[in-house]
Amino acid sequence: MSIRCEIVSQDRMVYEGDVDIVVLPGSDGEMGILPHHSPVLTTLKFGLIKIRTNNEEHVFTVAGGVAEIQPTIVTVLADAAENVKEIDVARAETARQRAAEALTQVKTEDLDAYLALEAALRRSNLRLEAAKRYHDVKRSVFKEE
């Protein structure tokens, strides 16, 4: 028994496939979705989406968004999403430094710019953390916690 999972960000399809379980960072707490889940519509916070299929596990970073859960399908509309395997740690690190630097220089009166930069910083922190934790690591995503 499997449930279909589709993760899309505004500029591309990030993942689609039939999976056994999806773990989402819902805004009211993490939730594990199994097949035949009752319909739920939830917003997502910054965090990780974990997916397990027969023999594979995938981890994705997600920078907020909305998830629609139906008994046979989970649709994630992410503001930005990325497979942890695709994260380039060196680039993520420079992006984080750039964001942190820009954040110290921006005028606090400019609220929009400040919030955008803060979000960028949070995003890069999240990506880095995820990459460090799950890159090339063979241990199970699900068992460790």
Next chain:
Amino acid sequence: MASAREMRLRIRSVKNISQVTRALQAVSASKVRKAIAALMGTRPYATKAWQVLTHVAGQPGRDTLHPLLTARATVRKTLVVAISGDRGLAGAYNSNLIRFVLKKFGNYSNPVNYIAVGRKGRDLLIRRHNNVIADFSNLPPAPTFADVSAIGRLAVDEFLSGNADEVFLVYTDFVNMVRQDSTVKKLLPLEVDTTTERVENYENSHRIPAAYQYEPAEGEILDEIIPRFTALQVYQAILESLASEHAARMVSMRNATDNANELISSLQLQYNKVRQQTITSDMLDIAGGAEALAQANIHSGGENG
């Protein structure tokens, strides 16, 4: 007929022009490919978001669900988001769009305000004395979602504050390289047709009536998703328009290059004629001179001998 020198100069200048137009054509060709790729990338999100919205709108009690989904009983003010280009040299691309806008909304039953995206469209709208309330020109050549989300947000704000009772989006739909259609689309209130979705998913229809559980509250989620979806529609329309603009420019530049080449060959022919004529008349002069000399020689020789 012009002199050979003037003609040479004219040919050279036409050649220069054809080189410029050919370069512009090549640039537009590569830009149109990129614009199409960007457009394709947004499609999955847009279709998925639309599906989610249809499901939500299919829930019981839709008219009280969210102000952005609710049609107003009386429509007094209309807002039009008109998407055009920042630059000319794209054939009739900009003027076609504005002509379409004015045909649709020029004699509209209630007052119309405009949000202009693109410098050319803004200028044309202002010249015809239309009320432009906001202007988003000089967009980056390959805009990201973040670059243009403000346009959607402004449209939502205007709608919610009551400055507009309906919002339309006018843009150029990219059909293919040689065909781009001016298109009008209703942006707000969001009209979600739940019946078609039900027919399409007939075999799955048992799951649609099931009420959603909302986390957090239903209003908050819709507050999140509907404005974002509106902004996405604007973004997609801009990408469509960009692809159309580049395609239109490419075609018009190709025509210009063809015309220039035609002009060059006819000028070249004319120039050759002029040059040949000069040579002929020079030859005649020389021959005439030689003939005269020979005659003179015979004459003087006869006297001497």
